[in-house]
Amino acid sequence: MKKPQEAIKSAASQCLAAFATNLVKFTYGSFHGITTILLAELYKKNAEIEISLSELTWFGSSCFMVPVGSILSGLLAQTIGPRRCLIVTSLLFIVSWILFYFAKNSVMLLGAQAIAGLVAPAIIGPGTTYIVETAEPYLRSALMASTNLSIIIGVFLTILYSNWLHWRTIVLINLISPTLGFLSMYMIPESPHWLASKGKLKQAESALSWVRGWTTPENIFLEFDLLRKTYEIPDRSSTRNSCKPFFPYLMIIFKSIDAPIDSHLAASLFDAMRILGAIVCILSVHYTGKRKLIFISSIGAGLSYITIATLLFLKAQSAYVKYIHVFNWTSTIMLILSTFLTSAGIDKVVFMYNAELFPTKFRNVGTGIGIFVFSVCSAVVNKSYLYVVAAVTLPGAFLIFGISCFVCCIVFYFLLPETEGKTLRELENHYVKTIKDANL
8 A cells, every 4th residue: 555645656657647648649639620620621612722522521531541550550659669659650740730831732731631640540549558558547547538638628729729810820839739749758758568578677667666656666566576477478369449430520510500609619619528528537437437438428429419310300391490590509509418428438438448458468559450440430431421411411420420329339338348447467367267258
C-alpha cells in the first residue's frame, strides 16, 4: 500500500506522461476539425479551391491513407517504441499543416490529407498503447478517456475558430500543438513494457520508476519483477476489433436537416457536447465499468438516430407542414444529444478495449490491426455518404445509423468482458482460461 504522498506523486507522473501524448492527440482532433471546415467550404459554389465531387468524397473520407498507416504504425511502434513513433508522427503532422496552408489546388489538399491519414493511426494506436502500458489499473481508463477528450477539444476549438477566422489562419494556429507535442515527448520515458519486450530491462526499470512518481527501483520491485516475468512466459493471443467512424459532413448535415441555428454554431455545440460526454466518461467509467457505458450509449444513440429519421420522414409529408419548425428543432437537439451519448460511452470505450485486450508482446501490432479495421469502415462510410443519401435519402441514412447502433450493442454484449480495474496480466489470463475451457 502506497503512502498518500507516494500515491500523489505516482498519479502526477502518470498524468504528466498522458498529457504529453494528449498534446499530440490534440493535433489529430484539430485535423478532423479542419476537414469538417474545408468540406463545408469546398461544397459551396465558387469555392476558393476547385474540386470535383469524386475528389470531395475522397477528401471527406477523412484520411483515406489511414488503413495503410494503421498497419505501418503498429509495425513501427513495435520496432522503435510508441514514444518514438509519436515523435515521428508530430513531425509529419507539421509537414501536413504546412502543405494545407499553401494549398492552391485539390492535389495539394489531398496530398496534405494523405500525409495526415498515414500518420493519424500512430496517434490512435501507439498513443493509446503508451498510456495502457504506463498507467496503473485504477487510473488507466480515466487517462485513456482523457486522450479522446483531447481529440474532441481539438475538433471543437478548430470549428469554433471558423466562426471568426479564415481556414488558412486556423491551420497556422494548429501548427502549435504538434510542435509542443514533439517537444513534450522528449520529456517522458519510453513504455516500460516495450523496453522489457526488447530485453532492455535496466531501461525498463528506470522508465517504470519515472511513471510511478520518479521513485527508486526498490519501491517498484514487485511490479517490475512481474513485468520481467511477463516476457519470460510463452506468447498468448487474443483479438478484438472495434469501429466507430468519425463523421466529417457535420455542417452539411445541419444544413440538410434545416437546423434553426447557424451551421458553424451548431457544429460548435455538437463538439461541446462531445467534450461534456468525454468528461462524463472519465468521471464515471471507474464506477460503472465499460460494458454499461457501451450499452447505455449505443441504445441511446440508436434511438436518437431513429427519431431523427422519423422526423425527417414526417417533415416531407404535407400533412405535417405546420410542425416543421418543431421538427427542425427536435432533429437538431437529437443530433447533438446523440453525440453526447456516444462520446460518453462507445466512442471512448471501444478504443480502450482495443488497447487492452491484445497480448502484451503484440499490443502495438494488434492495436494497429484494430485501427486498420476501424479506418477501413470509417473510410467506406465517409466516402459513400453522399452517394448513400442520394440513394436512400437522409432519413434512410439515419435509419441505417440507428440500426447499426443496436447491432453493435448485441455484438458487444456477447463478446466483450469487463476490463475495468483489472491488470493487463489478468486480462491476458482471462483469454488463456477461455481458450483452455473451449478445448475441454
